[in-house]
Amino acid sequence: xxxxxxxxxxxxxxGATGAYAQNDCKANSSISHEAAKAKNWKDAxxxxxxxxxxxxxxxxxxxxxxxxxxxxxxxxxxDRNSAEYQKYFNELMEVxxxxxxxxxxxxxxxxxxxxxxxxxxxxxxxxxxxxxPKPDLKQAYGWLKESVETDxxxxxxxxxxxxxxxxxxxVKADVSxxxxxxxxxxxxxxxxxxxLAAETAAAKKTNIEKMKETVDAIFxxxxxxxxxxxxxxxxxxxxxxxxxxxxxxxxxxxxxxxKCTESEAYFQASYYMxxxxxxxxxxxxxxxxxxxxxxxxxxxxxxxxxxxxxTDNAKKAEMAYAAAAAMFGAKKWSQVRSYCYKALxxxxxxxxxxxxxxxxxxxxxxxxxxxxxxxxxxxxxxxxLQRAKSVDPSVADQANELIRTxxxxxxxxxxxxxxxxxxxDRITVEGxxxxxxxxx
Numbered sequence: 001x002x003x004x005x006x007x008x009x010x011x012x013x014x015g016a017t018g019a020y021a022q023n024d025c026k027a028n029s030s031i032s033h034e035a036a037k038a039k040n041w042k043d044a045x046x047x048x049x050x051x052x053x054x055x056x057x058x059x060x061x062x063x064x065x066x067x068x069x070x071x072x073x074x075x076x077x078x079d080r081n082s083a084e085y086q087k088y089f090n091e092l093m094e095v096x097x098x099x100x101x102x103x104x105x106x107x108x109x110x111x112x113x114x115x116x117x118x119x120x121x122x123x124x125x126x127x128x129x130x131x132x133p134k135p136d137l138k139q140a141y142g143w144l145k146e147s148v149e150t151d152x153x154x155x156x157x158x159x160x161x162x163x164x165x166x167x168x169x170x171v172k173a174d175v176s177x178x179x180x181x182x183x184x185x186x187x188x189x190x191x192x193x194x195x196l197a198a199e200t201a202a203a204k205k206t207n208i209e210k211m212k213e214t215v216d217a218i219f220x221x222x223x224x225x226x227x228x229x230x231x232x233x234x235x236x237x238x239x240x241x242x243x244x245x246x247x248x249x250x251x252x253x254x255x256x257x258x259k260c261t262e263s264e265a266y267f268q269a270s271y272y273m274x275x276x277x278x279x280x281x282x283x284x285x286x287x288x289x290x291x292x293x294x295x296x297x298x299x300x301x302x303x304x305x306x307x308x309x310x311t312d313n314a315k316k317a318e319m320a321y322a323a324a325a326a327m328f329g330a331k332k333w334s335q336v337r338s339y340c341y342k343a344l345x346x347x348x349x350x351x352x353x354x355x356x357x358x359x360x361x362x363x364x365x366x367x368x369x370x371x372x373x374x375x376x377x378x379x380x381x382x383x384x385l386q387r388a389k390s391v392d393p394s395v396a397d398q399a400n401e402l403i404r405t406x407x408x409x410x411x412x413x414x415x416x417x418x419x420x421x422x423x424x425d426r427i428t429v430e431g432x433x434x435x436x437x438x439x440x
Contacts, residue, residue, distance in 0.1 A: 025055040029062060036065040041072035049091070056098055060106050060113065063099040067092065067123075071131065080133040089131055096124035115156060122147030122159035129162060141166040149187070153194035157211045160188050164218045171224055178224050182233060185219045193247070216254055227260035234265040242272040249273065252281050261288055280310035284319060291322070296330035299323070300339075307342075317347035324356055328363075334432045336360040351392025355399060358384035362406055367431030372419060375411035377429050379437040382406060 028047035035044035048069055051062050070092040077085040100120045107113055115123075125143035129135050144163035148155050164184060171181040192215065196208045219225055234251050241247040248269045255266040270285020287302030303323035310316050324339035340357040343350050358381045365377035382403060389399040413423065421427060421439055428436045 025051050025058050029059055032069070033059075033061065033065055036069055039072060041069050044069045045073060052095065052098060057102055057105055057109075060111050063095055066095045067127065070095065071127070074131055086133065089133065092127060092131065093124065096120065096127065100124075116151055116154070118147045118150035119154075119156055119159070122151075122156060122162075126158060126162050129166070137166055137169055141170060145184075148191070153191045153198060155191060155195075157207060160192065160211055161214060161218075164188055164215050168218050168222045171222060175224070178229075181222065181224065182229060185215070186233060186237075188215055212250070216250070220254065220258060225258060227258065227263050230255060230258060230260050231263045231265050234263075234269070238265050238269045238272065242268075243276065245273060245276045248276070249279075249281070252285060256281070261285070262292065267292075278305065278309070280306045280315065280319070283309060284322070287319075287322060287326070291326050291329070294329070296326040296332075299326040300335075313346040317343045317350050317353070320346060321350065321353050321356065324353070324360075328356065328360060331364075333360055333364045337432065349391040351388040351395035351399070354384045354388035354391070355395060355402065358382075358388070358402065358406070361433055361435075362409075364432070367429055367433060370419060372411040372415035373427075375409060376416075376427055376437065376439065377433060378406050378409045378411075379427075379439065380429050380433060380435045382410075383435075383437055 028050045032044045032046075032048035032051065035041075036048070044065065048062060048066050051058060052066060056062070070088050074085055074088045074092075077088075079085060100117050103113060103117050103120060121143050125140045125147065128143070129137075129140050141163070144159060144166055147159055148163050151159075167177070167181050167184045171177040189212070192208055192212045196205060196212075199205050199208060234255065238248065238251055241251075251269045252266065252273060255261065255263060255269065260266055266285055267289040270282045270289065273279065273282035274286050283302045283306035287299045287306065290296075290299035290302060300323045303319050303326065306319045307316050307323075310319060320339050320343035324336050324343060327333075327335040327339060337357060337360060340353045340360070343353040347353075361377055361384065362381045365381075366374050367377065368374050385399045385403050385406070389396040416422065416439060423440050425439045426436055427439055428434075
């Protein structure tokens with residue numbers, strides 16, 4: 001009887017101890033949670049760590065509280081190599097691991113979790129990159145890659161950013177990562193497109209669009225996104241999305257930004273966009289495609305349409321200049337002149353338009369039966385080149401080189417003297433040119 005009584009007493013004592021432990025956990029949880037809400041990290045720290053040690057499955061928010069507490073304690077410490085900082089950092093990583101371990105148990109008990117275990121791994125990677133004294137970029141990339149490729153369209157947006165940023169930093173240090181970087185970009189782009197298609201809330205759609213723009217910017221600024229690689233990436237995507245105006249518009253924008261306007265992907269995206277919605281950008285792309293094929297009249301038709309659709313005068317000037325260049329290719333000189341002046345009407349400081357006009361005059365200087373008078377055309381050419389560099393310093397080097405070239409073609413003083421002209425006289429270059437200049 002005495003043995004039975006002793007066992008009963010021990011069992012009762014054990015139950016009481018368990019109850020006391022449970023009560024201690026609840027008390028510590030309440031204390032730490034309230035202190036964490038007040039951002040009183042020092043007072044929140046000890047009770048929170050006790051809860052995680054003694055009863056980690058009590059409440060899920062204990063883990064997120066612990067993450068905030070440890071981050072709050074680390075931030076004021078300037079020396080990341082100090083023992084105190086390293087202690088808090090190691091504990092933060094352990095909290096993330098413990099949370100991932102118990103998340104399935106929380107879910108099985110009906111706890112509503114807002115992210116998956118893969119999402120928790122992505123959050124761990126972000127904290128690792130943010131707080132590690134010397135983060136291993138490839139380690140973080142591996143965690144982020146697993147997170148993204150598991151959750152796909154369900155991935156938390158910041159994880160997309162850190163994943164692409166890590167991939168970009170790796171490729172900048174190691175060119176052998178290039179193909180993987182391109183694949184990461186394609187995958188993330190697809191996941192974001194899927195997320196956008198599934199989302200119904202306007203505000204969340206806007207956030208997804210912003211993340212897409214951020215991911216595009218990371219790709220563009222990577223330093224490995226040349227026109228050849230963009231063609232490989234966008235070529236198949238343009239064909240697969242030829243009825244998706246949102247995608248086509250984005251593709252056209254990226255290809256233009258990267259100056260890949262001679263790529264087939266740019267031409268095709270512009271063509272499909274033009275069929276759906278003939279915007280100014282789409283018409284310009286179709287115009288460049290026709291220009292590349294040598295179909296200058298068709299090119300001008302598209303450029304004219306683009307001018308009519310566009311509202312920005314600077315862009316209108318570029319489109320008129322493109323039309324002038326097409327007419328230059330067709331050797332339709334009067335139309336070159338007309339479109340150059342149209343471009344200058346939209347942007348009076350458009351140096352390239354003056355240079356193209358000068359080159360057109362220099363290419364067809366004949367307007368008289370007198371050779372010396374024909375050579376006066378080169379005075380007009382020099383006028384336009386001087387004007388180009390005076391209004392647009394960015395073209396000064398090109399203008400000066402052409403000035404040196406064309407200056408060798410002006411008429412001899414004696415030849416003009418025989419025709420009754422001298423330095424300082426005004427003369428009108430007639431014919432298709434119709435410009436007055438000063439003999440010098």
